[in-house]
Amino acid sequence: MSGFSEIDPAWAWILAGLLLMGGELLLPGVFLVWLGLAACVTGLVETAFDLPWQAQLPLFAVFSTSAVILATRLDRGHAPVLNRGAHGLIGREVLLDAPIVAGRGRARIDDTLWPVSGPDLPAGARVRVTGVEGTVLTVAAAA
Structure with missing residues (x-):
C-alpha cells in the first residue's frame, strides 16, 4: 500500500x-x-x-x-427547553394531588409535588399550568 x-x-x-x-x-x-x-x-x-x-x-x-x-x-423557531425550569411545564395538564383551597393547592408532576395557585378545585381535578410565579405554578381548570 x-x-x-x-x-x-x-x-x-x-x-x-x-x-x-x-x-x-x-x-x-x-x-x-x-x-x-x-x-x-x-x-x-x-x-x-x-x-x-x-x-x-x-x-x-x-x-x-x-x-x-x-x-x-x-x-x-425552537425555544431551548434546557434550564427553563418550571416554565417548561406551562401548557401541561395534570391532576391535583391536594385540593385547591383559598387559592392554594398541590399537584404532582412526574416525581415532584408542586405548589399551585388557582381557583378552588377538588383533589383529582384536571388542571392546566398557565404560568409560574417563583416556585408556585398558576393553574386553571382544564377543559
Whole structure:
C-alpha cells in the first residue's frame, strides 16, 4: 500500500465528513455535524462529476455555508427547553394531588409535588399550568 496519496478524492471527502460528524460527539455544539454533512455531499458530487480540486473546495464552502444557514434558520423557531425550569411545564395538564383551597393547592408532576395557585378545585381535578410565579405554578381548570 502506497499510502493516502492514492485515495479517491470522493472517499477523502466522505471520510472527512464522517470524522467531522464524529467530532461532534467530542466537541458538542451542533456545528461540526453540518460541516461533516457538507463534506459528505461534496464527496458524493465529486463521485458523480469527477471535479478537479479547484472546484471541490468552493463547492464545499458553498455547501458548508448553506448547511449552517439552514440549520440556524430551522433552529430559530425552537425555544431551548434546557434550564427553563418550571416554565417548561406551562401548557401541561395534570391532576391535583391536594385540593385547591383559598387559592392554594398541590399537584404532582412526574416525581415532584408542586405548589399551585388557582381557583378552588377538588383533589383529582384536571388542571392546566398557565404560568409560574417563583416556585408556585398558576393553574386553571382544564377543559
